[in-house]
Structures are given as structure tokens and as C-alpha cells.
Amino acid sequence: MIHVKGGISTLLKGELSDEEIASISRSVDIIGDILILKTIKGATISEQTLKKAARIILDKMPYVKVILYQTTPVDGIYRVRKFKWLAGEKRTVTIHREYGCSFYTDVEKAYFSPRLSFERKRIADQVSAMEIVVNMFAGVGCYSILIAKFSKAAVIYSIDINPEAYLYMVRNCKLNKVGDRVIPLMGDAACFSSKLRDEADRVLMPLPSMAYDFLENAVEMLKPSKRAIIHFYDFQYGKSKEEALEKAHAKLEEHLRRIKRVKDFEIVFKRVVRGTGPHWWQCVLDVEILKCLN
Ligand SMILES: C[S@@+](CC[C@H](N)C(=O)[O-])C[C@H]1O[C@@H](n2cnc3c(N)ncnc32)[C@H](O)[C@@H]1O
Structure with missing residues (x-):
């Protein structure tokens, strides 16, 4: 969970309605250059609004190249989840870096x-x-x-x-x-x-x-x-x-x-x-x- 300074809602303030912003989960996962948006349980937000939010985030976070929307929880033997593409490059593969190590992964397949x-x-x-x-x-x-x-x-x-x-x-x-x-x-x-x-x-x-x-x-x-x-x-x-x-x-x-x-x-x-x-x-x-x- 990456905490964007002030939360993802700060980036969207003034661009989306307060109700729409409240539907989007404040914490996001950033894996490599892929940012994963989630909505809060029971929220009703249109795909069009999510795409608008994604384009705004993409503009304000230059190191993020892909924005995906998580459509299922982590599930099954392989512990994987499904996504919908929202903005940026159309891919699910990235390289994540931590403690000087680099990890290739496909966020949808592993x-x-x-x-x-x-x-x-x-x-x-x-x-x-x-x-x-x-x-x-x-x-x-x-x-x-x-x-x-x-x-x-x-x-x-x-x-x-x-x-x-x-x-x-x-x-x-x-x-x-x-x-x-x-x-x-x-x-x-x-x-x-x-x-x-x-x-x-x-x-x-x-x-x-x-x-x-x-x-x-x-x-x-x-x-x-x-x-x-x-x-x-x-x-x-x-x-x-x-x-x-x-x-x-x-x-x-x-x-x-x-x-x-x-x-x-x-x-x-x-x-x-x-x-x-x-x-x-x-x-x-x-x-x-x-x-x-x-
Ligand atoms: C929660 S993930 C943890 C992955 C890794 N340790 C990490 O932290 O990134 C659990 C992993 O266990 C694997 N797995 C599930 N059942 C398994 C089994 N019976 N034998 C070996 N691997 C299994 C899944 O494919 C998945 O990659």
C-alpha cells in the first residue's frame, strides 16, 4: 500500500465530485510503474469516471505509466486478481524494485x-x-x-x-x-x-x-x-x-x-x-x- 501524500483523493480534489472521490479507495498499490486503483465496498462509480480519475492521476504522477482497476479480490491457488485497464500503456508486466533488487512480474498472472x-x-x-x-x-x-x-x-x-x-x-x-x-x-x-x-x-x-x-x-x-x-x-x-x-x-x-x-x-x-x-x-x-x- 503506497500512501500518496495526502491520499489519492488530494490528487482528485476539484476534478471529481466529493461523492465520486469517496468511492475510490484512498490507498493504492504501486507495483513498479503500475498503479492499481480499487473502489470501496458497495461503491457505484462508472467506468468513465474511473478512467477520468486515472488520467488525472497519470498526469500528476509522472513515474506511473499504467493505471489498472482491480475487479476481483486475490483468489485461487495462484493467489491472483483480475484488472481492467484504465489509462496509460496497455500492459500488466512491470519491474518492481525494493532494497536494490529488481523483480519482473505480471500483476495479473502472478x-x-x-x-x-x-x-x-x-x-x-x-x-x-x-x-x-x-x-x-x-x-x-x-x-x-x-x-x-x-x-x-x-x-x-x-x-x-x-x-x-x-x-x-x-x-x-x-x-x-x-x-x-x-x-x-x-x-x-x-x-x-x-x-x-x-x-x-x-x-x-x-x-x-x-x-x-x-x-x-x-x-x-x-x-x-x-x-x-x-x-x-x-x-x-x-x-x-x-x-x-x-x-x-x-x-x-x-x-x-x-x-x-x-x-x-x-x-x-x-x-x-x-x-x-x-x-x-x-x-x-x-x-x-x-x-x-x-
Ligand atoms: C501469497 S503468494 C506469496 C508469493 C511470494 N512469497 C511473495 O510474497 O511475493 C502464495 C504463492 O503460493 C503459491 N502456491 C499456492 N499453493 C501452492 C502449493 N501447493 N505449492 C507451491 N506453491 C503454491 C501461489 O502460486 C502463490 O504464488
């Missing part, structure tokens, strides 16, 4: 969120030298490439089931010159867990909509007999961030207790990454796990 930028760097900064990392849901490779750039990890296995995301990941690995430290793998993370059994010092699970379904697979990949780490993402409802975090914490503990090879564990850190809707929060929990040998 998941990408600029809002996770801080979270990706937070994880990358924790990785120690020679670690073996598994990123189960890697998208176009942002977490994995940041880890390769900002740590001395030995290898980052980087899995995604979406063939389009995988191809962008391969391209992004070359673009960012991470050599063979990032290994892109295409397919279901659950199917790779037996191949990577007992290998990982650290497993990333950035698929909050289905994380519990893959928790056992993540544990399978951890090295036994040492405190290995899972970065676990979850969506939780809560009247406050604290309530959501407590719920996520309790649920994760309950699930971990049921996994046979988990001998001991400790949730060593948790925080809300972002709000995802009224009273809904994306939470991350870093959990250290001591696993039995068999």
Missing part, C-alpha cells in the same frame, strides 16, 4: 505485493551463514532473492505451483545475479517435502490462506535435533491486532502439538504484517522447532 517489502527484509536479515532455506510459496522469488542478497545462506529452495510465477522467478534469479544459491522449483510444495526431508534450517510459509494445510510438510523438511525455524503466516480475525495475534498463537500451538515429530517448540516472535480487511489481519509467527530424529 501474486505480488509491495506491502510485504519490510517483512521480506526482516526475514532476510535473520538468516545466518551457510543456512539451507526452503521457501514453500515463493511467487516470483522476492523473499528468496532478498535472502540470497542480504545473507550468506548456502542455498534457498524456492518452490511455486504457478508456472507463470516460476518463469518470472527464474528470470528474476538471473536479473539479480544470485547464481545457483536460489534453486527455483515448480510444483506443489507438499510433493517436495519428502525430497527435502530433514534438510532445512529454516522454512518460509508465505501462504496465509492455507498455511495449516502445509504445516506438517514444513516440519518434515526441518533438520532434526537442532532448533530450526518456521516463518508461519496466517490470516486471523480480531477486534484488535493483539487479539488476532493471540488467536494465531493459540491455533499454531494446537496444530504443532499434534505433529508427531515435533518434540519441543517455542514461538519466539509474532507481529501483524498488515490489515487485510475490517478486523482481519495477516500475522507472522516465527517458531523454533526441535524435531525428533524419526
Whole structure:
């Protein structure tokens, strides 16, 4: 979520009616040079007005080259969304830059969120030298490439089931010159867990909509007999961030207790990454796990 100074409404003041401006969501995503507009729930605003708004924004934000309107929520296994073109160049492909890394993506064909930028760097900064990392849901490779750039990890296995995301990941690995430290793998993370059994010092699970379904697979990949780490993402409802975090914490503990090879564990850190809707929060929990040998 990029906060345009004073909000997107400041750019539209005097050009659209107050009612029309109120229909457009104040926060927008900017991915590379593509700006994504959304409307607030239940708003009725014509396509013509949205196009007018888009042309005004394009004029006032010279680094933006494409304006799209998000017509569906992020959905499905690939976690993608649909758009309507509003103004500027007619494309959905762009290069997004963060922390000195560059990521090609097609905003319609692969998941990408600029809002996770801080979270990706937070994880990358924790990785120690020679670690073996598994990123189960890697998208176009942002977490994995940041880890390769900002740590001395030995290898980052980087899995995604979406063939389009995988191809962008391969391209992004070359673009960012991470050599063979990032290994892109295409397919279901659950199917790779037996191949990577007992290998990982650290497993990333950035698929909050289905994380519990893959928790056992993540544990399978951890090295036994040492405190290995899972970065676990979850969506939780809560009247406050604290309530959501407590719920996520309790649920994760309950699930971990049921996994046979988990001998001991400790949730060593948790925080809300972002709000995802009224009273809904994306939470991350870093959990250290001591696993039995068999
Ligand atoms: C929320 S996105 C996160 C992408 C990336 N980590 C990021 O932050 O940009 C989740 C990703 O998981 C992938 N995915 C969904 N189910 C999967 C599975 N069973 N195995 C591997 N990848 C999967 C989707 O294709 C999607 O790219």
C-alpha cells in the first residue's frame, strides 16, 4: 500500500465530485510503474469516471505509466486478481524494485505485493551463514532473492505451483545475479517435502490462506535435533491486532502439538504484517522447532 501524500483523493480534489472521490479507495498499490486503483465496498462509480480519475492521476504522477482497476479480490491457488485497464500503456508486466533488487512480474498472472517489502527484509536479515532455506510459496522469488542478497545462506529452495510465477522467478534469479544459491522449483510444495526431508534450517510459509494445510510438510523438511525455524503466516480475525495475534498463537500451538515429530517448540516472535480487511489481519509467527530424529 503506497500512501500518496495526502491520499489519492488530494490528487482528485476539484476534478471529481466529493461523492465520486469517496468511492475510490484512498490507498493504492504501486507495483513498479503500475498503479492499481480499487473502489470501496458497495461503491457505484462508472467506468468513465474511473478512467477520468486515472488520467488525472497519470498526469500528476509522472513515474506511473499504467493505471489498472482491480475487479476481483486475490483468489485461487495462484493467489491472483483480475484488472481492467484504465489509462496509460496497455500492459500488466512491470519491474518492481525494493532494497536494490529488481523483480519482473505480471500483476495479473502472478501474486505480488509491495506491502510485504519490510517483512521480506526482516526475514532476510535473520538468516545466518551457510543456512539451507526452503521457501514453500515463493511467487516470483522476492523473499528468496532478498535472502540470497542480504545473507550468506548456502542455498534457498524456492518452490511455486504457478508456472507463470516460476518463469518470472527464474528470470528474476538471473536479473539479480544470485547464481545457483536460489534453486527455483515448480510444483506443489507438499510433493517436495519428502525430497527435502530433514534438510532445512529454516522454512518460509508465505501462504496465509492455507498455511495449516502445509504445516506438517514444513516440519518434515526441518533438520532434526537442532532448533530450526518456521516463518508461519496466517490470516486471523480480531477486534484488535493483539487479539488476532493471540488467536494465531493459540491455533499454531494446537496444530504443532499434534505433529508427531515435533518434540519441543517455542514461538519466539509474532507481529501483524498488515490489515487485510475490517478486523482481519495477516500475522507472522516465527517458531523454533526441535524435531525428533524419526
Ligand atoms: C501469497 S503468494 C506469496 C508469493 C511470494 N512469497 C511473495 O510474497 O511475493 C502464495 C504463492 O503460493 C503459491 N502456491 C499456492 N499453493 C501452492 C502449493 N501447493 N505449492 C507451491 N506453491 C503454491 C501461489 O502460486 C502463490 O504464488
